[in-house]
Amino acid sequence: MHNDLPGISYSENYDRSGFDHLLHERIEKAMGVSFSEPVDVSSADRISQLEHGDADMVIASFSITPDRMRRIDFAGPYLKTRQGFLVDEDRPRSGGIEELRDLRGKTVCTWDGTTSETALAEVRTATGVTPQVLDDASDCIEELKKGTVDAVTTDQLILYGFARHHAKDGLRVVADLTIGAPQHYGIGLRKGFREDCRKLADWLKEYVGTSEWIRDVETSLPQLPAQDPGWISTHKPSTAAIDSRSCRDRPSP
Template sequence: MALVPAALLTLSLSGCGTESILNDDTRVGSKSDQPGTSYSPHDGEFNGLDITVIDALFRDLGYDSPRPIPVQSKNRTRDLHDGDIHLVAATFSITPKRMQTEAKGGEGLDFVGPYASTQQGVLVADGDTGIQELSDLDGKQVCVWKGTTSDTELSGKAYENIRLRRETDARTCVQALLDGHVSAVSTDQLILYGFMEHYRGRLKVVPEIKFGEPNDYGIAMVKGHREDCEKLRDALKHYVSGPDWDRDVENNLPQLPKSERDEAHPTEDEISSLSCVDEPKNMPTG
């Protein structure tokens, strides 16, 4: 029996080869602690918009639903490059740095998306009437979790009067809010509306507070699987052009206002612009 050359074996194991990652055994990294977007209420069981979307795309391509593997925000890129997972569907924002090749200082990822877009928002206790606009957070402690665009956004000079508390995951931040240890939690609005539904009557999204550039959620993979990427891209275009996307968002995020749902809906042109490319089109590269 012929031996596989070591260089080819290494290439295959690194996830950078051309072998398809789309099959009935695909492993997808997803969050386990974000109700409405990606949540695991029981061991091995997942639900939420991220899960619904990727299941729909795999059905369209004729494959079984991929197997969800829990990931943390800060580990998503590393887990992909290590080969622990094939794809990430975990409210993962498409950014120029993440899309660019490693040779250019990027994270070396291809994205399929956006499958939804959202700005930053704020979650507070349901009875809190003192936080109605962004300036009301000055001097208050706001919880974010590491590895998110929210952490990056609120670390900027424009928000230097906000006292940030950084945790490793969403669950810890939300529990700190429920326990009264922080005044608010900040991250993407879509995620916050999922927590609002999960803790109905205890937590609420402040509808007047939206800030930052829109975050475009994408399904990520390491570069080197462009054909698979394009197949998923075409399936996503088909999905968002019909009635299923709107129904699925409403079912997973029932507290999300229709106006926000309409803003979150991607167009086929947006998907073409941001999917399966090394340099994002129509986005700042700084």
């Protein structure tokens, strides 16, 4: 699991919090499986941890993509989102970003090993942004607070967690500004365990359709429903989406 994404998967003084953490606890209880204490993982190492047998399961805001499906299995999605932008309201160059055209000439930070890096590169020509790719999320947040970058970009759900965690620093999600295709968060598993994968996917379909899923999101990311009253329809995966991406080598049509 990640340890540096407030609201998603965060660790402080050996206490974990966030939606991925709550999901991990629910899986352990529902499946009757005793897990070890979660091991920290970087975005760039998620697939290799599974392929090398260092982890049996990865729950780490892990976007399901066709390339990744060829190497590992996913159960999910359990959340969906799009790529957004985090700005610093106290700095004119940053706080004035509201639309895509406002990014022209700005320096935008993201981190290595994520789909956000690819999406930012795809809009580079159209927006005229200067990408800055660092090692992890906390590096980008610190650069934004220092004013050495004008915005941070990654999945919007992750940014809502950072905005709440750093509210005293004036950080804000630009609610109506997104780029790229929707991202679908799945649970990563090693290939070769399809029966277990299908059991997990069947449970996820039930869980996502309950009020527990809603409460877990509201508990972990309270700024999301506060800023976006229609958040459930935007971020809740359908049963069809779970069926088409779970326990497969490629998405079904």
